[in-house]
Amino acid sequence: MGAFLLAILARIVLPERTDVSRRASLTLLLLCEVAGMAPWFSASAVAPFLQAQHALSGFQQALLTSSVQLGFAAGTLISAALGLADRLEPRRFFALAATSAAAFTTAL
Secondary structure (H helix, E strand, O other), X not given: OHHHHHHXXXXXXXXXXXXXXXXXXXXXHHHHHHHHHHHHHHHHHHHHHHHHHHOOOHHHHHHHHHHHHHHHHHHHHHHHHHOHXXXXXXXXXXXXXXHHHHHHHHHO
């Protein structure tokens, strides 16, 4: 969800044409990228808690972690097959991808 909020912030702070310094733009992009990739590591971060609360086996923990990573790979392949990066405006595409990652990770 943090990636979605940062993407919205980027839309507000960095309109189409702006005189914002290059460093500020790159800093905001960096924060958005880190927040967008956070779901990739989420399953690994919560696995010990889930194991303690729900008595997950090692296989179930691995399945949870793999499902998040497979979701990222599937999203990338679908996006590439549909040519979304060429069809959508980059900021909207990033916001859509980050929001989708957050939603699907939350659903797990």
